[in-house]
Amino acid sequence: MSDHEGNGVNRRKVLECMTWAGTGVLWTISGGVPRSLGLVDAAKAAEPAGLTFLQISDSHVGFDKPANPNALGTLEEAIAKINAIPNKPSFMIHTGDITHLSKAAEFDNAEKIISQAKLDVHYVPGEHDFLDEEVKFYKDRYGKDTKGPGYYSFDAGGAHFIGLVNVVDLKAGGLGNLGAEQLEWLEDDLKGKSKSTPIVVFAHIPLWTVYPQWGWGTEDGAKALEYLKGFGSVTVLNGHIHQVMQKVEGNVTFHTARSTAFPQPAPGTAPSPGPMKVEDSKLRGLLGIASVNFKQGDQRLAIIDTPLQG
Amino acid sequence: MTFANLRGLGLALAIAAVALLQLGVAGARAQDINVTIDNFTFTPPELNVKVGDTVTWTNHDDIPHTVVSAGKFRSKTMDTDNSFSFTFTSAGDYKYFCSLHPHMTGMIKVE
Numbered sequence: 219m220s221d222h223e224g225n226g227v228n229r230r231k232v233l234e235c236m237t238w239a240g241t242g243v244l245w246t247i248s249g250g251v252p253r254s255l256g257l258v259d260a261a262k263a264a265e266p267a268g269l270t271f272l273q274i275s276d277s278h279v280g281f282d283k284p285a286n287p288n289a290l291g292t293l294e295e296a297i298a299k300i301n302a303i304p305n306k307p308s309f310m311i312h313t314g315d316i317t318h319l320s321k322a323a324e325f326d327n328a329e330k331i332i333s334q335a336k337l338d339v340h341y342v343p344g345e346h347d348f349l350d351e352e353v354k355f356y357k358d359r360y361g362k363d364t365k366g367p368g369y370y371s372f373d374a375g376g377a378h379f380i381g382l383v384n385v386v387d388l389k390a391g392g393l394g395n396l397g398a399e400q401l402e403w404l405e406d407d408l409k410g411k412s413k414s415t416p417i418v419v420f421a422h423i424p425l426w427t428v429y430p431q432w433g434w435g436t437e438d439g440a441k442a443l444e445y446l447k448g449f450g451s452v453t454v455l456n457g458h459i460h461q462v463m464q465k466v467e468g469n470v471t472f473h474t475a476r477s478t479a480f481p482q483p484a485p486g487t488a489p490s491p492g493p494m495k496v497e498d499s500k501l502r503g504l505l506g507i508a509s510v511n512f513k514q515g516d517q518r519l520a521i522i523d524t525p526l527q528g
Numbered sequence: 529m530t531f532a533n534l535r536g537l538g539l540a541l542a543i544a545a546v547a548l549l550q551l552g553v554a555g556a557r558a559q560d561i562n563v564t565i566d567n568f569t570f571t572p573p574e575l576n577v578k579v580g581d582t583v584t585w586t587n588h589d590d591i592p593h594t595v596v597s598a599g600k601f602r603s604k605t606m607d608t609d610n611s612f613s614f615t616f617t618s619a620g621d622y623k624y625f626c627s628l629h630p631h632m633t634g635m636i637k638v639e
Contacts, residue, residue, distance in 0.1 A: 283608065284590070285590065318592075319592060319605065319607060320605075345628045346628075349592065349605045349628075351604070388628075388630040390596075390625035390630055390633055391630060391631065391633050392631070393630070393631070431631070432568070432631065433629050433631040489567040490567035490569070490589070491568065492567065492568065492590055492591050493591065
């Protein structure tokens with residue numbers, strides 16, 4: 219276990235954080251401030267007060283290429299980890315790319331595994347979930363009670379959760395896209411909310427610009443964040459880039475979760491953002507747990523990580 | 529064989545010859561040109577072709593891609609080693625991109 223808190227963060231440790239193929243992130247809202255704990259840490263820790271929820275992402279069910287010939291298997295391992303947590307979380311969010319090619323069988327297989335956690339799951343789609351000819355498999359399964367391509371909001375544990383979709387109607391040369399209609403809905407959704415309400419926004423592609431050369435960002439993400447100005451605690455949870463990254467900007471904490479399927483390279487360290495093949499023994503060794511401590515107004519995040527092996 | 533039949537044969541041969549000639553001309557002009565997708569990049573990124581030419585895109589990445597030119601052509605999702613072909617029947621500049629990874633762009637100039 220290593221502590222990444224404060225000035226102790228060195229480049230090697232940051233890169234470690236960014237390259238794990240993890241299993242999930244456990245989130246706790248305590249006193250209105252979301253914190254994330256590693257799964258094992260959470261299991262060992264005294265029961266956290268308030269609401270706890272999990273984030274998993276990028277399960278890519280159906281992926282069978284060298285970077286991980288059995289993405290369904292590693293999803294199953296992630297769910298087994300979740301089931302081992304003694305204090306049952308309230309629910310789970312999945313930040314997209316449930317499937318690799320949007321095949322009906324891939325959605326079915328994902329559901330079979332994820333449902334074993336026996337938790338409510340709040341999904342947002344990734345671009346890999348809208349690949350079927352009629353673009354209906356995702357919406358048939360997870361689009362009920364959502365607007366447009368699948369955005370929605372709900373309240374839990376005193377916080378307001380907003381699931382956004384930034385993977386449709388992408389423009390040539392651009393990044394992720396929310397679109398005018400969704401932004402209008404977001405503005406409406408936040409109207410009348412007390413500024414002290416903790417806000418948790420989740421979407422597939424990072425809402426902040428991580429690395430535009432690889433398309434890692436959202437074209438109109440800044441507009442969404444404008445509507446969130448003034449709220450005391452805003453947490454933005456994303457996937458898509460298959461590695462842990464975080465940034466704090468004023469009242470907003472940005473965090474990306476790892477994939478349960480395969481790692482992707484750190485920005486600019488490879489010719490492309492494609493699946494990163496590591497030694498077989500290393501993939502499992504890289505499966506890890508991130509523990510991220512979110513404190514409103516802090517310039518630094520406290521990150522504690524525990525690899526599952528090695 | 530009667531004279532009439534011979535004349536008919538001659539006419540048929542003449543028509544066949546013309547048809548062959550046209551095929552020959554068309555065959556000489558229409559080309560099949562390949563664009564590859566490796567590392568989230570179209571290669572070559574810009575291509576000059578002639579009306580009647582066919583361009584085939586082949587995805588070599590472990591991640592699916594598409595080829596979309598707004599209002600002109602749109603491939604299905606191409607998984608690893610899948611291809612998509614389009615025959616250009618009119619001149620113009622065809623900008624295209626991958627609708628899943630929109631930072632991937634390319635251009636076919638047809639003259």
